[in-house]
Amino acid sequence: MAKAGIERSPQTIAAARHSRSTLCFFNAFCENLRSSLVSQTSLSEFSLIERFFERRALNRSPNDVDRAVLGIGDDCALIAPRAGQSLAISTDMLVEGRHFFPGVDPHALGHKTLAVNLSDLAAMGAKPRAFTLAFALPDAREAWLAAFSDGLFELAERFDCELIGGDTTRGPLNLCVTVFGDVPPDLALRRDAARDGDDIWVSGTLGDARAGLGVARGEWSVTGDDAASDTATFRRALERPEPRIALGIALRGLARAALDISDGLAGDLLHILERSRVNASVDADAVPRSAALSRLSADVQRRCTLTGGDDYELCFTAPAATREAIEAIGAEVKVPVTRIGTISTLKAAADRPAITWHDSTGAPLSLTLQGFDHFNAD
Numbered sequence: 001m002a003k004a005g006i007e008r009s010p011q012t013i014a015a016a017r018h019s020r021s022t023l024c025f026f027n028a029f030c031e032n033l034r035s036s037l038v039s040q041t042s043l044s045e046f047s048l049i050e051r052f053f054e055r056r057a058l059n060r061s062p063n064d065v066d067r068a069v070l071g072i073g074d075d076c077a078l079i080a081p082r083a084g085q086s087l088a089i090s091t092d093m094l095v096e097g098r099h100f101f102p103g104v105d106p107h108a109l110g111h112k113t114l115a116v117n118l119s120d121l122a123a124m125g126a127k128p129r130a131f132t133l134a135f136a137l138p139d140a141r142e143a144w145l146a147a148f149s150d151g152l153f154e155l156a157e158r159f160d161c162e163l164i165g166g167d168t169t170r171g172p173l174n175l176c177v178t179v180f181g182d183v184p185p186d187l188a189l190r191r192d193a194a195r196d197g198d199d200i201w202v203s204g205t206l207g208d209a210r211a212g213l214g215v216a217r218g219e220w221s222v223t224g225d226d227a228a229s230d231t232a233t234f235r236r237a238l239e240r241p242e243p244r245i246a247l248g249i250a251l252r253g254l255a256r257a258a259l260d261i262s263d264g265l266a267g268d269l270l271h272i273l274e275r276s277r278v279n280a281s282v283d284a285d286a287v288p289r290s291a292a293l294s295r296l297s298a299d300v301q302r303r304c305t306l307t308g309g310d311d312y313e314l315c316f317t318a319p320a321a322t323r324e325a326i327e328a329i330g331a332e333v334k335v336p337v338t339r340i341g342t343i344s345t346l347k348a349a350a351d352r353p354a355i356t357w358h359d360s361t362g363a364p365l366s367l368t369l370q371g372f373d374h375f376n377a378d
């Protein structure tokens with residue numbers, strides 16, 4: 001801006017006009033960018049945040065001691081560690097075309113965005129506390145945002161997990177959550193804690209999410225009298241995984257190692273083996289599967305249960321002496337738990353940990369199985 005009282009030549013005025021018009025062009029460019037972000041709506045970036053995220057995050061009692069010291073609206077959120085507890089922290093990102101199909105139901109996407117993160121807390125035996133949400137959106141459609149935030153907050157409210165911050169930008173659809181939970185450090189279910197003789201357990205059933213992906217991709221089809229309900233079972237498993245929070249917390253002090261199965265049993269169990277420097281022997285037929293999956297071919301069942309990702313069930317190890325207690329916990333939290341194998345020591349200290357597979361008769365199976373890998377993906 002020209003200062004008052006300073007006389008300017010026509011050239012100076014022209015130059016100022018030129019630089020102002022460059023500035024105006026830049027401003028118009030920014031304005032276009034912003035207005036296309038909020039096209040079809042009257043929402044600004046900040047009213048979008050306020051309306052769909054901050055308002056619901058604040059819908060809580062301000063005096064509750066469980067709440068963050070400072071939530072949305074400042075440069076950082078503030079949360080105080082609890083006495084005797086560690087903060088469990090994990091991040092997972094969902095990318096359109098990679099983790100979900102374009103056009104997926106936004107309510108389901110909101111659910112899954114938080115669910116896959118809460119699942120990591122469950123796998124650690126941690127109690128959810130807070131989360132941040134960073135996302136890029138190609139545009140800001142109100143109906144989409146309303147459904148997405150409903151799916152997200154319905155799950156957040158069920159687990160009393162508070163949204164404390166995030167970031168919003170325009171770009172290809174991409175959602176990233178960071179979760180924070182509480183766990184007493186000596187009771188955290190770590191990947192490096194499996195020991196010789198431990199049973200290997202999994203929660204729920206495995207393979208339905210992969211079956212759903214296969215149906216969506218046309219890799220196989222669902223036939224028979226139950227086709228409609230089986231298809232719905234698979235789709236639900238793929239789109240709305242249930243984080244096993246109550247089970248994870250109940251397993252504190254009983255289970256040794258644990259993780260959640262995001263990349264498939266074969267790949268994820270190997271993470272426990274590598275961290276714990278042990279081997280595993282697994283009965284491939286004992287891996288629990290839904291009635292719907294049991295109606296697909298034996299080949300597809302094996303592929304889905306052993307290598308299918310996206311199940312978000314827990315895989316954990318525990319000493320044989322805790323079998324009854326673990327069965328009782330499964331009954332109490334209403335999540336089936338199934339023993340599928342045993343941990344053993346490495347033959348030589350330098351050996352690479354491995355899984356040996358057998359069938360229900362004990363006959364060895366020679367399976368070459370790989371977990372989901374973003375750079376070598378199935």
Ligand SMILES: Nc1ncnc2c1ncn2[C@@H]1O[C@H](COP(=O)(O)OP(=O)(O)O)[C@@H](O)[C@H]1O
Nearest residue numbers: 089090091092120123259260261262263268271
């Ligand atoms: N870009 C990264 N920088 C640092 N650590 C990472 C990065 N990506 C993954 N990790 C870490 O690698 C480990 C394995 O990651 P991942 O397989 O994604 O775990 P999970 O299946 O629990 O999400 C985790 O401890 C995770 O924090």
Ligand SMILES: Cc1ncc(C[n+]2csc(CCOP(=O)(O)OP(=O)(O)O)c2C)c(N)n1
Nearest residue numbers: 092097098099100101213262263309310372
């Ligand atoms: C459109 C689409 N393609 C493929 C998949 C399958 N898939 C994508 S990522 C993934 C593994 C889990 O994702 P990742 O980022 O590895 O999660 P993390 O292990 O970090 O929790 C699977 C099974 C899918 N769910 N949707």
Ligand SMILES: [Mg+2]
Nearest residue numbers: 091092093262
């Ligand atoms: Mg991850």
